Amino acid sequence: MKIAKWVGGLAVAAVAVLGLPGCGEEQQVVVYKQGRYQGKPDTRPWDSPQWGGEQAKWERAIETRTLNQNEYSRTQ
């Protein structure tokens, strides 16, 4: 009985000792997990009176405007 208690105590101690390095029972190898944005909310570009919330309208405007960077459309 006494031995069992001692073994039990040793086991507890062992567990305690062995368990010590991983305080909090955490794995030592950190597995990276993608964070989440913690900042202020932002609106979408088309959420303004100019576009009336219409995404397609804004996208069309952007695509048309991008073509200004191509001089080929003006030289042919």
Added chain:
Amino acid sequence: MLLTRKSSAGVVPQSRLARSLSGALARTMDRRAFLKRSGVVAGAGAFASQLPFNLIGKAEAQQKQTAESKVEVKRTVCTHCSVGCAVDAVVENGVWVRQEPVFDSPLNLGSHCAKGASVREHGMTEHSHRLKYPMKLVNGKYQRLTWDQALDEISKKMLKIREESGPDALFIVGSSKHSNEQSELLCKWVRLWGSNNTDHQARICHSTTVAGVANTWGYGAMTNSYNDEQNSKCILFFGSNAAEAHPVSMLHTLHAKELGAKVIVVDPRFTRTAAKADMYFRSRSGSDVAFLWGMLYHIFKNGWEDKEYINARVYGMDKVKEEVMKWTPDVVKDVTGLSEQEVRTVAEAMAKNRPSTIVWAMGQTQHTNGNAIVRASCILQLALGNVGVAGGGTNIYRGHDNVQGATDVGPNPDSLPGYYGLAEGSFKHWCRVWNVDFEWLKGRFAPGMMGKPGTTVSRWIDGVLEKNDLIDQDSNIRAMFFWGHAPNSQTRGLEMKMAMDKLDLLVVVDPYPSATAAMAAMPKAADAKYDPNPNRDVYLLPAATQFETEGSATASNRSVQWREKVIEPLFESRSDHAIMYAFAQKLGFADQFLGKKDGKQLLRLIKTAKGYEEPSIEDVLAKEINAGSWTIGYTGQSPERLQAHMRNMHVFDVKTLRARGGKDAKTGYDLTGDYFGLPWPCYGNAALKHPGSPNLYDTSKHVMDGGGNFRANFGVERDGVSLLAADGSASKGADLPFGYPEFDHVLLKKLGWWEELTEDERKEAEGKNWKTDLSGGIQRVVLKNHGCHPFGNAKARAVVWNFPDAVPLHREPLYSPRPDLVAKFPTHDDVKVLWRLPTLFKSVQDKNVADKVAEKFPLILTSGRLVEYEGGGDETRSNPWLAELQQDNYVEINPKAAADRGIRNNEYVWVKTPTGARLKVKAKVTEGVGPDTVFVPFHFAGWWQGVDMLPYYPEGAAPIVRGEAVNTATTYGYDRVTLMQETKTTLCQVERA
């Protein structure tokens, strides 16, 4: 380790999702806990970075514009180079808040370089380095004074000097950054004062081009355009670093390259333009004619020239050929450093890929034989039949934003507006236009001086310092106005400092104090052996920028663009024309300045918001420039047409610059057929609706379609050979399909066309020619009714007999590294009087050889441009966005030359020249220059031989970045025809500091 988040208002995310899942991240946390907790939300994190709908707050209503906030968009043009990039300036309640690209512009299509992208800074008042109010130099420091005080004191002194020494004791350096109207007003203003002593930046930029090219075929301007390069099959950059000096032009060049054009760069430096070239060859600075003749040698030898074209349209090519054939490959190699293979490759590329074009800027112009070099380029293109052809021509890249316009109508020492010259007939013509009494004007000049060209900005210092009996005017120059011009872009800085110290009056009119202010305030050097003038007065007057006034400017391709006024003049600055008028009032010619005579006033006077008055800019354009500049066709570009163009840029084709259609919504003006900006010549009055001339001398088009031919300006015949164009050679649809002289009333009567003029036109045109007929009738009838060119139809001259070298010759620079070549190709003889001053050539060159200057100063010193800065640089170096990009002046030195001198990259060195001056600059060790050449940018000023000139600038108005001005140390040397300075080739030595 604790990570504490800096506290700031309202940072915690608001969404319920975030809060519940992450348990509301505490304000401080342990890193492990942080990682642990973020692990908990791993599942939800899949879309954390993709569609963070937890971030989507409600879109709130846009802040309504207050009733008082007024937003306007003003269309203007960048003021930094001759490409002419349009800018839309957004102005809110009178403050320039934003600039937007103008994609519609056919010239720049919205593009800008660093300078164009920075122009909004001109409207910023906080931390501005502008000259804010009038100032006077008192005991070595600039003190503020009022406009009234300044105008009063200056004009009193001017009148006193005039009384003592005559009107020619004043020299006015005008500006290539003035608008056309301001330039023309200044030209008039100086003549009303009574002198021809005026000049501007064109002298030191393209004066040799204008003289050489105009004497070759009629007009001395860019024949084609930047846009037209899209039609070229081969583009040779010889004397141009367009990637840094004309960056947006590279849009057209690189587009052409993409379409298959070959781009070749021949330059002493491997420039950024060379980096984009298909082929680059390194030539020696100053050996330009040798290279061009070397090319022509191969062209003639292989029969690649366009014989038909030469027979029909060129005079004197055979004489040129005699000279060219002397330039065999071995001689060319000795002089230029280029091998036979290299020269032949370029010649073949230009010959076999036509239409081909040649581009040049200061590389060709800034030499003692600059007038010959540019002519050699013209002759090359004539030989190849490239002139008057889309994709060909001589694409001369002008510098400042309105140097073309200022050259055309502005303050030139040898001409009234429009290149009319200084003959009595010219003055009479302009007096009619200006509504000024000719006899009164004649009386303003010193006797015999009215028809004599003034001296030049490149030599004003000799006007001050030279012995009085050697100069061709009564008195030395005693008073100087630097009206929109920097001093550090001219050579011989040490002597310039001396000249500044000797003046009685020095006035700077500029938006910035400019290096002049600092140079003038700087005490004389301890070892300098001269006595400064104790009676000298120095004033600084704040001028408004081109964004603070309206006006037109002519781009390099001769298109005229109209600038709207963006903001009111900042601080106490006033527009240049307001300042001119204020002085005119004090100096006693206010009436003549406004054209007030016989109950008529030509120019309206406008009261500005700040209370002072200025002449109407639109009136200057319409009633002076349009009314009088018949020679170069500045008559059709009325304010209405130009403004309609600026409002409707999108209708102009980018390749041809022509409007395919379009009607201006505001005025109903029909734009169809116009070329953008009505590139001059735009003959006749606005009613004739000439479309402008995109490519000069183009016989494939009708003259009313922008076509043309070479000018008959040099006589009808020479040595038995006709100078007129051959039979069959004329512009399309000309009623006279052969060569003919310029038109006057006599010729019209002979041809029976005189009756086609209206009665009013006949009244005015009687006794006149196409240049002096103020009704425009002669031009109208000749152009519209008969498809002929008012200036005649002649051959281009390969031989210019009125020049010192009728056939262009190679001549070594005055400071040549090769005494053996000096012996073979010496410079000109000294000239007793050239532009009123004794000018040395041979004696300087011979002395250099005798003194073995090339051994003591073995490196060729050349200078040039940087993309971030413009001209003298004080304006652009005061802009923090630009200044940050180039903070130190430097010298480009080859690794071998650096190693030979123990110089490390980025350490300070002294650049020393034969003048005795030395420049402290950083060393940039690069293979961009050859082992025999070094390069220093010329835009810096504000250091004087190692000493910072900051204390000498007015308080708060010094540029952010200051550095040595390379021209403090540059040497004597001037073009034989125009007194262009030889800045591209001198000698120096470089040592570790």
Added chain:
Amino acid sequence: MARMKFICDAERCIECNGCVTACKNVNDVPWGVNRRRVVTINDGQPGEKSISVACMHCSDAPCMAVCPVDCFYRTSEGVVLHDKDLCIGCGYCFYACPFGAPQFPQAGAFGLRGKMDKCTFCAGGPEKDNSAEEYRKYGANRLSQGKLPACAEMCSTKALLGGDGDVIADIYRQRVLTRGKGSEVWGWGTAYGKPGQQQPAAQPKS
């Protein structure tokens, strides 16, 4: 869905710094902070090439991955933005970014870092669109006005293209096809081999 991208055509970039200055201008970027810079290799020698570099708004942005306070987010158009109010100026994003996009205004003798600043694709930041607060912190929000980044719109030779990825890819492709070269600077030849060459064999996973 529009996906915003930049590409700088090295065959056209002439190092004019128009893009750098345009950005400074429209965003009022102070001295010392360089959202965009031009990088030149082989300066002064044949083979000299320049490209304009700023934040590339990566799909899998390293800056976002390493930020300890998670102040970054990506909009639905692919623009990577961040919240300056959260930023602690630790500089980890600067270490992580292969383009050197994060900029830190420095102060003091020890170069104390302020808030990180970087190219926003002219899309402002997490403040009300086009408000004074947004302009003060992040610069212009051109995107919400239907405009594109000023750097790309003002590029002197239209080397720097910025906008919807599909559209600028078409523009770039047209140029490369017209001139027959230019894309190899991006490693096309390395990845896909030269025409006529055998494709490099795929390496087996170890």
